[in-house]
Amino acid sequence: MGLVENIYTLKLINMDERTHAYRLSVEGLEQAELVFDRDALEVPAGAVAELLVQVRIDPVHLDRPSSEIFFILEAQDNPDIRIRQSGRFLGPS
Amino acid sequence: MNQTASTPNDREVENALYQKRKKIYPREVHGLFAPRCVLGVFVLLGLYYVIPWVSYEGHQAVLFDLPARKFHIFGLVFWPQDFFYLAMLLVIAALSLFFFTALAGRLWCGYACPQTVWTEAFLWMERKIEGDRPRQMKLDKAPMSLRKFRIKATKHAVWLAFAGWTGFTFVGFFTPIRELGVSLANLSLGPWETFWIIFYSFATYGNAGWLREQVCIYMCPYARFQSAMFDKDTLIISYDEARGEPRGSRKRSDDRAEKGLGDCIDCTLCVQVCPTGIDIRNGLQYQCIGCAACIDACNDVMDKMDYPRGLIRYTTQNRLEGKPVHVLRPRTLVYGLILLALLGGLVYAIATRVPVDLNIHP
Numbered sequence: 001m002g003l004v005e006n007i008y009t010l011k012l013i014n015m016d017e018r019t020h021a022y023r024l025s026v027e028g029l030e031q032a033e034l035v036f037d038r039d040a041l042e043v044p045a046g047a048v049a050e051l052l053v054q055v056r057i058d059p060v061h062l063d064r065p066s067s068e069i070f071f072i073l074e075a076q077d078n079p080d081i082r083i084r085q086s087g088r089f090l091g092p093s
Numbered sequence: 094m095n096q097t098a099s100t101p102n103d104r105e106v107e108n109a110l111y112q113k114r115k116k117i118y119p120r121e122v123h124g125l126f127a128p129r130c131v132l133g134v135f136v137l138l139g140l141y142y143v144i145p146w147v148s149y150e151g152h153q154a155v156l157f158d159l160p161a162r163k164f165h166i167f168g169l170v171f172w173p174q175d176f177f178y179l180a181m182l183l184v185i186a187a188l189s190l191f192f193f194t195a196l197a198g199r200l201w202c203g204y205a206c207p208q209t210v211w212t213e214a215f216l217w218m219e220r221k222i223e224g225d226r227p228r229q230m231k232l233d234k235a236p237m238s239l240r241k242f243r244i245k246a247t248k249h250a251v252w253l254a255f256a257g258w259t260g261f262t263f264v265g266f267f268t269p270i271r272e273l274g275v276s277l278a279n280l281s282l283g284p285w286e287t288f289w290i291i292f293y294s295f296a297t298y299g300n301a302g303w304l305r306e307q308v309c310i311y312m313c314p315y316a317r318f319q320s321a322m323f324d325k326d327t328l329i330i331s332y333d334e335a336r337g338e339p340r341g342s343r344k345r346s347d348d349r350a351e352k353g354l355g356d357c358i359d360c361t362l363c364v365q366v367c368p369t370g371i372d373i374r375n376g377l378q379y380q381c382i383g384c385a386a387c388i389d390a391c392n393d394v395m396d397k398m399d400y401p402r403g404l405i406r407y408t409t410q411n412r413l414e415g416k417p418v419h420v421l422r423p424r425t426l427v428y429g430l431i432l433l434a435l436l437g438g439l440v441y442a443i444a445t446r447v448p449v450d451l452n453i454h455p
Contacts, residue, residue: 009454015172016448017150046163046170073451080447087453 003033003056004091010051012073014043020075024053028069029089032057055089062091116233117306119216120226120365124389133204134213142258145265157267169443174450181439188435192428196420197328197407199319203384208308211259211301212368215252222248226365252302253294260294306369309382316379325410326419330383332363332374332405333413340374345398356404360394363387363405373405 014020022041026034035054043049055069067089075081101109147154149167156165164171171178193200202209223229223244235241264286265273276282282290300308309316323329337357343349349356357374364372366386371378373387391405412418 011450011452011454013172013174013450014448015170015174015450017168017170020449022449071451071453073449075449081449083447083449083451085451085453088455 004059004062005054005056006089008053008055008071008087010053010071012041012043012049012051014045014047014049016081017045019044020077020081023074023076025072025074026055026069027072027084029055029057029061029067031061032069032089057089057091059091062089064091065093066090114307115370117368117370118226118229118365119368119386120362120390121220122366122386122389124392126385127389130204130213130384130386134210137205137207137210138214142262145262145270153269153271155266156269159267170448172450175446178439178443181435181442185432185435185439188428188432191322192425192432194319194322195324195327195424195428198323198330199315199381199383202309202315202382206382208300208313209368209382209384211297212305214255215301215305216368218251218255219248222251249302252298256294256298256302257290259297260290260292263293264289306380306382309369310380316382319379324422324424325414325416326422328407328409329377330373330381330385330388330405331377331408331410331413332357333403333408334374337374337404356395356398356400358394358398362390362394366390 010024012022020043022043024034024036024041026032033056035056036051040049040051053071068086069089070084070086072082072084144155145153152165154165154167158165162173190201219229223232232241232244261273261277262270267289268286273282273286276286304312333356337355339353339355340357340359341352341354342358342360343352343354347354363374364370364387366389367373368384368386369380369382371380373381385407388405388407392402395402395404409418
């Protein structure tokens, strides 16, 4: 059986005065796999970064057609700079 | 039909209603409140002219960078996404207006309003160049001469220079002021910078030099809706009619009770010092900006007459009527509490804000 994949476009704004390298993780779906370009998470001050993220999971682990997932973005050099946004993961109905 | 009918025609009505502006020469004042006014002028103008020159970590501390859509305030950078904070700030400003007006009337007008502050500065310059009140009035009545032209030209030149500096500083809040200065020196200013510098310079010169109290009396809405914000416990500037009337001049040695006179000696100094040209003895009027110059002038006279001070003083309508005073009342408490809550909320929100934003599509 193939994996189910959802593609998201994430727009990240570094509103700080310094360049930051961020960490992206996902919450709400265990066994979910995150695929994205790690270099894109180094964002200069005041810049907007756009990156494509693929979230893959074996449909066996999905118990409902639509699940809420959370993307957590954290600056590597400063854990206080942390944001958590929700999205939806759609599986086969 | 006979044209000389009893009902006036439009032109006559217009003439009766229209009053040509009489120039007001506010007399210089010293006393308890005048130094506070002066302090206010120095602090506020000082802040205005100095802040754009302050640097913070290599860049201008306060810069509202419109093209880059970022507002820098020292270490904080506000993006368009932070517009909510600006809206909160405006709500807080409005609420503090209601709060302070309910408490003590037109404190803003008399001590802090830019119109008052800049007009005071311009009046000071005028006084230094043309002389004190009697000299100014004499000069205006005199026919044009070389001397009069020279004095007036000097005054307007100084006014325009100060206004130019004001306009330049204003644009310096939006464009880095040091670069602006260099552009100005090289006469290489951009069209919009040029326009706004000239615009704000003329606005300052016109409002503070020419219009003065006309702004307060005719243009500012605060004067008109203040009556909706005052109540009988609001601190206002008032003439104690019971104590002062009947007014009349008398010798210092006279016993005023014997002569049937009140404390007011009708020196009209309270009228002469008033920047809006009213007579406070007629009661609180909408033109009164609460600058307390009349209080200082009258107290000075009371001292000379050996009468107690306070014939014109800060008081409340209730107190004048002999009723008890309530500073803490529902109106002030509610405004004060909401204001505190919003202020606290804004500070907390800005302090805990995270300098990163994440948007997820879909």
